[in-house]
Amino acid sequence: MAMYRGNFAISDAPTGEIAPTAWQEIDGGIELLDAELSDGGRPVARLTFSGTGLEVRSLLPGHDRLHVRFHAEPGECVWGGGEQMSYLALNGRKFPIWTSEPGVGRDKSTELTRIMDAEGMAGGDYWNTNYPQPTFLTSRWLAIHLDASCYSVLDFTQDDSHLVEVWSNTARFEIFAADGPQDLVGQLSTRFGRQPELPDWAIGGAIVGLKSGASSFDRLEQFIAAGAAVSGLWCEDWAGIRETTFGRRLFWDWHSGARSAQRYPDLRAKIRQLEARDIRFLAYANPYIAVDGDLYDEARSGGHFCLNQTSDEVHLVDFGEFDCGVVDFTRPETRAWFAERVLGREMLDIGISGWMADFGEYLPTDLRLADGSDPMEAHNRWPVLWAEVNAMALASRGKTGDALFFMRAGFSGVQGFCPLLWAGDQSVDFTRHDGIGTVVTGALSAGLVGNAYSHSDCGGYTSLHGNVRTAELMQRWCELAAFAPVMRSHEGNRPDDNLQYDSTPELLACFAAWSRVHAHLAPYVRHLCQEASASGLPAQRPLFLHYPQEPALFTVQDQFLYGADLLVAPVIEEGARHRQVVLPGTGPWRHCWSGEDFAPGTHDIPAPIGQPPVFFRPDSAFAPLFEGIKGALAE
Structure with missing residues (x-):
């Protein structure tokens, strides 16, 4: 582990990997074996089931990495991973779950990212995010959550399995199932907690x-x-x-x-x-206090800082030309x-x-917590x-x-x-x-x-x-x-x-x-x-959340539903004055600026500055409000 101003370089070289080849039933679950018992096989891991939960535990001392594969089907789409900035659909890529600075540029082919990498590991990559989460949803309307805070990796590079790599000898998974995406998202929001309404x-x-x-x-x-x-x-x-x-x-x-x-x-x-x-x-x-700040001595005397591993001195972090103590929230x-x-x-x-x-x-990762x-x-x-x-x-x-x-x-x-x-x-x-x-x-x-x-x-x-x-x-x-x-x-x-x-x-x-x-x-x-x-439905929603019967929507990430009745296709390309817009469903969508109704499908929509493609459902209870957007803009 190496950290510089919130950017991490992480490497690992495990040895002695065992791929179980047999299993036997036990009370409450199964044991995985490295060979058939008749061939001298031994239990190497235990799977225990409880309701919709699954615990996987290594049985061998020293084995502290788990690779757990979940069944996948051809064409299955995967989302989740917390707040991912580059890709909504996660298929074909690995996503390390480790909160960090996301990086500047986040694209190894660009000069800006190369400069930032050279200056302090700060260029980032597609998977770097402030907010990772070891939870994924699939278009079979299943969700799997790893209930652990250790370093982990969500790996969706294989068509036949979803791999979760866990840096621990024990992993507990929670499994959710629903008839559609709205119920599935609702279950997850119940599991993790819902926010109060905005003031x-x-x-x-x-x-x-x-x-x-x-x-x-x-x-x-x-x-x-x-x-x-x-x-x-x-x-x-x-x-x-x-x-x-x-x-x-x-x-x-x-x-x-x-x-x-x-x-x-x-x-x-x-x-x-x-x-x-x-x-x-x-x-x-x-949650940090500068060493030259007035609160620093108060916090230090109150025992409120994380300490060095080998002494009782405050562990200081360089935040870019000034040092800070880390307030110890444990x-x-x-x-x-x-x-x-x-x-x-x-x-x-x-x-x-x-x-x-x-x-x-x-x-x-090199300090001491209370x-x-x-x-x-x-x-x-x-x-x-x-x-x-x-x-x-x-x-x-x-x-x-x-x-x-x-x-x-x-x-x-x-x-x-x-x-x-x-x-x-x-x-x-x-x-x-x-x-x-x-x-x-x-x-x-x-x-x-x-x-x-x-x-x-x-x-x-x-x-x-x-x-x-x-x-x-x-x-x-x-x-x-x-x-x-x-x-x-x-x-x-x-x-x-x-x-x-x-x-x-x-x-x-x-x-x-x-x-x-x-x-x-x-x-x-x-x-x-x-x-x-x-x-538990979010305000800004992927199109498939309301139209799960349209697989073509599963990877659309450059437009969104604002609630169920408003569709926003922002212009995010420099110099663009029109853009392709996907209108889902069966009924018409009304263009906010012209008042013209458009049938579902893909359309090339004019998008001059000041008129980004925005559409609403004419049959919405909020249609009169949406009709007034143009007037509000022009006041």
């Missing part, structure tokens, strides 16, 4: 992300004057900043002390003034301290209504513990379902704590594996395993090595963000080098127009929230 303020307009200190409030007024529907102001720099070669970073000291007061004077009063106008203030936190007292001292007193109690709960992927657990086992669980701490803070103030935090990191069980995902740090471009299109794939894949709500940094985030935003990218991202449950902009890691939505009158008007569309759809999004609460 009205979060779905009723755009959250404007600005990080220019006190001037952010003045800049917000320009958005409002331009006709934007604004529900929140998000200032991730609320606790101070530092400049690095990566760009403008935050100070990683989460409290409203001197740095915060210098950056945002009279913050409490400003928050109250915004709330009086029905605009919420949002901030930022992560310790109940520490979870309570961070929830109360940081998220409660420093944030919720001064009126902050939400925050980006960033990171969670960086837990090193509960004595193996960091290799704890690494994937870390985002879930981080989500739990944030949920504890909301519950302590009676803010569950009102205040809102959003995360990029995740693993099995995060669904029960985290109310909203965001898609992480996309590059500011249209590239296949790290650009705007990955936002759609990520939302659809995560939704299948129980995450009802997802959104993205409108405008993208990562700008490195001369890769900067274009006006076209920012316009297309607005078109996409308006059809997500939450619409939120971000200035990116290099705000001074990039266009912002208030850089030109044209971009400001664009953002304002699509924020009005987002606000206009709030009654429909409330309906989707109610559906998610009742049935």
Whole structure:
């Protein structure tokens, strides 16, 4: 294991692999043998069945890797794996399950990825994700979940089997079956936990992300004057900043002390003034504390940090030109301290209504945890513990379902704590594996395993090595963000080098127009929230979720159903002014901009900037609302 700033190089060289060739029945299951008993065979593994569960256990000392194959049929399609950014259908590829930075570029054939790999293992690949999960669904409407947090690999490279590689001597699988995909997704959402409905303020307009200190409030007024529907102001720099070669970073000291007061004077009063106008203030936190921060000594004296393996010194992690301690969430007292001292007193109690709960992927494997657990086992669980701490803070103030935090990191069980995902740090471009299109794939894949709500940094985030935003990218991202449950902009890691939505009158008007569309759809999004609460269906859905009888839809990942009645085909290719759109089912679909009805099938649809292909069902109860989208955009 080698980690550098959240990027991992992992290698393994196991020996002594045994492929069982015989079996014998025992009480509650079977034993696998390395040969027939008559030939001197011995039991090497035991399979135990309990309800819909299956446990596989090695019986040989020292054998601590399991390869478990599940039956597959020709043509069977597979989805899942958590939040996958490159591929919705997983067939033909392997997917290591290990939460990490997803990488920059994520495409080994590109120069940007090669540069980032050379600089610090940071280029990534198609399978790298902040939020992996060892759960997969198949088009036989089965789902299999590995109930373990160790490193594992989902391998779908064979036509006749689905292989799960587990870095443990024991593996427990849960098996789900249904008559169709909606019931299957509902079962998984029940298993992992459902999110509370999103608050009205979060779905009723755009959250404007600005990080220019006190001037952010003045800049917000320009958005409002331009006709934007604004529900929140998000200032991730609320606790101070530092400049690095990566760009403008935050100070990683989460409290409203001197740095915060210098950056945002009279913050409490400003928050109250915004709330009086029905605009919420949002901030930022992560589970690490900088060594030069004010909270560091308090956390160290309270025993709240992970320690080195061979000493009682705090284990420090390099986060890019500054070191931090890792807050040890395996310790109940520490979870309570961070929830109360940081998220409660420093944030919720001064009126902050939400925050980006960033990171969670960086837990090193060479430190010591308070509960004595193996960091290799704890690494994937870390985002879930981080989500739990944030949920504890909301519950302590009676803010569950009102205040809102959003995360990029995740693993099995995060669904029960985290109310909203965001898609992480996309590059500011249209590239296949790290650009705007990955936002759609990520939302659809995560939704299948129980995450009802997802959104993205409108405008993208990562700008490195001369890769900067274009006006076209920012316009297309607005078109996409308006059809997500939450619409939120971000200035990116290099705000001074990039266009912002208030850089030109044209971009400001664009953002304002699509924020009005987002606000206009709030009654429909409330309906989707109610559906998610009742049935576990995500807001943004793969087409096959409602049309499972059409196998051609199984691999469609560049368009989505927004609920059952609205179909969105965002433009995610640079320079495109039309695109192919698949309209499923049997009834007509009405084009949002022309009012023309289209029959099901594949159509080449005009898509000038400002008119992405959007269709709705004319017989929908929300058809009058959808008819008004065009007017909301033009107001």
